Amino acid sequence: MKILINQERLAHTFVQLCETDSPSRKEKGVSDYLTRTFQDLGATSIVEDNSAQQTGSDCGNLIISFPGNRSDQETIFFACHMDTVEPGCGVEVVQTGDIFTSRGDTVLGSDDKSGIAALIELIRILQENRIAHGPLELLFTTCEEIGLLGAKALDCTRLKAGYGYALDSTGIDRIITGAPAANKLRIEVHGIAAHAGLHPEQGISALCLTANAITKLRLGRLDEESTANFGLIHGGVATNIIPDHITIEGEVRSHSLQKLAAHTAEIQRTFQQVIECWPFPPSLAPTALEHPCPSPFPPSLAPTALEHPCPSPFPPVALQPSMERATLGHPCSASQAPTPLEPLCPSPLPPSPRNENETQALDFSPSVTINVQLEYPAMRLELSDPVLARVKEAGINLGRTLEFQVAGGGSDANIFNSFGLPTAIIATGMDKVHTTDECLDLKDLIRLTELLFAIVVA
Numbered sequence: 208m209k210i211l212i213n214q215e216r217l218a219h220t221f222v223q224l225c226e227t228d229s230p231s232r233k234e235k236g237v238s239d240y241l242t243r244t245f246q247d248l249g250a251t252s253i254v255e256d257n258s259a260q261q262t263g264s265d266c267g268n269l270i271i272s273f274p275g276n277r278s279d280q281e282t283i284f285f286a287c288h289m290d291t292v293e294p295g296c297g298v299e300v301v302q303t304g305d306i307f308t309s310r311g312d313t314v315l316g317s318d319d320k321s322g323i324a325a326l327i328e329l330i331r332i333l334q335e336n337r338i339a340h341g342p343l344e345l346l347f348t349t350c351e352e353i354g355l356l357g358a359k360a361l362d363c364t365r366l367k368a369g370y371g372y373a374l375d376s377t378g379i380d381r382i383i384t385g386a387p388a389a390n391k392l393r394i395e396v397h398g399i400a401a402h403a404g405l406h407p408e409q410g411i412s413a414l415c416l417t418a419n420a421i422t423k424l425r426l427g428r429l430d431e432e433s434t435a436n437f438g439l440i441h442g443g444v445a446t447n448i449i450p451d452h453i454t455i456e457g458e459v460r461s462h463s464l465q466k467l468a469a470h471t472a473e474i475q476r477t478f479q480q481v482i483e484c485w486p487f488p489p490s491l492a493p494t495a496l497e498h499p500c501p502s503p504f505p506p507s508l509a510p511t512a513l514e515h516p517c518p519s520p521f522p523p524v525a526l527q528p529s530m531e532r533a534t535l536g537h538p539c540s541a542s543q544a545p546t547p548l549e550p551l552c553p554s555p556l557p558p559s560p561r562n563e564n565e566t567q568a569l570d571f572s573p574s575v576t577i578n579v580q581l582e583y584p585a586m587r588l589e590l591s592d593p594v595l596a597r598v599k600e601a602g603i604n605l606g607r608t609l610e611f612q613v614a615g616g617g618s619d620a621n622i623f624n625s626f627g628l629p630t631a632i633i634a635t636g637m638d639k640v641h642t643t644d645e646c647l648d649l650k651d652l653i654r655l656t657e658l659l660f661a662i663v664v665a
């Protein structure tokens with residue numbers, strides 16, 4: 208079937224959407240645009256849910272229904288998120304040939320407005336050409352970029368669809384069939400403040416404790432299924448005050464729930480053990496040569512078990528039967544690790560006479576508070592699932608080879624799948640997302656729209 212996409216109109220819609228501000232929690236401008244647009248296109252139902260109470264957004268998720276005219280087809284849904292990352296306000300789209308970018312001082316917003324523009328064009332061409340199709344539901348969520356909040360607050364019983372597609376990934380002609388689960392970690396290290404010039408002995412630097420723990424951690428790619436990162440750090444008051452409170456925030460992701468738990472536990476243990484190993488006042492910290500563990504390497508360069516000169520600070524990890532020891536990958540082998548009863552790390556300082564200035568610090572022990580939350584569950588679809596079979600057939604009908612891949616990102620689709628609503632992720636052509644270099648090729652947007660059309664008429 209020839210698909211009559213109006214390329215100029217599609218480009219215009221995309222630009223209008225990008226130039227409508229919708230940072231997370233302020234999606235109302237886009238929500239109003241969609242409401243007007245789909246009213247004009249004859250949607251039979253436009254519902255804004257009450258998720259705003261939970262998300263703090265200025266609007267709820269939008270669920271828009273088109274009943275279609277083919278009773279032999281089941282209802283399917285398409286989902287996009289309305290919010291964009293910062294800097295995302297005041298976007299001015301620059302079109303150079305087929306390539307859309309921002310002026311360079313904001314993101315473009317193709318994440319996820321490329322998907323939204325394609326959906327609007329899809330409905331327009333279905334109607335203009337009186338194409339027979341089954342019932343469609345369009346779901347537009349809020350606050351995806353700040354923790355999938357809109358999706359999490361969605362009452363999924365509002366959807367009639369049995370499965371659907373989230374349009375939200377880089378690349379084109381690419382279908383994401385699996386994504387990892389993620390734990391979010393918030394770690395607060397408490398030391399004691401003191402004047403750094405007058406009474407440094409009285410302080411316990413929460414920053415040094417945090418740094419000490421971080422250097423003992425493995426971060427980045429942990430194994431073929433898992434990653435870890437700390438991306439935020441807050442704390443400190445002034446250069447002349449020893450910081451008494453540092454908060455760091457990070458995440459662990461894994462396609463394996465067992466590994467997710469093991470890697471998260473490893474981070475928790477490391478922080479707890481560093482705190483237990485105090486005192487090592489930074490003012491008396493040994494030099495690199497004296498330090499019993501000379502490894503100053505970032506985890507990616509950490510020596511192997513054989514090379515590592517100091518015992519692991521970790522107690523042996525309780526390995527699951529299915530879990531290879533190697534996958535935990537600590538540079539010191541677990542068999543070398545001391546038992547929890549042994550001193551977990553040698554104090555870098557020999558006990559030394561202390562003067563009275565140290566009394567306050569000695570009366571106070573540092574502490575750590577670790578909060579772990581499951582940010583989103585993993586998703587995994589099988590090629591035989593109807594949701595994948597349908598898009599595969601659509602690809603064949605278009606004469607395209609679609610790539611089916613497992614990816615490392617989490618998105619609204621993780622949440623929809625956890626609701627029992629099979630959801631595959633379709634790449635929209637968006638590129639360099641979450642940067643001011645974000646761009647989109649109009650040819651990819653057209654390819655996406657063609658694929659959506661093929662899915663609907665499949």
Ligand SMILES: [Zn+2]
Pocket residue numbers: 288318319351375376
């Ligand atoms: Zn996105």
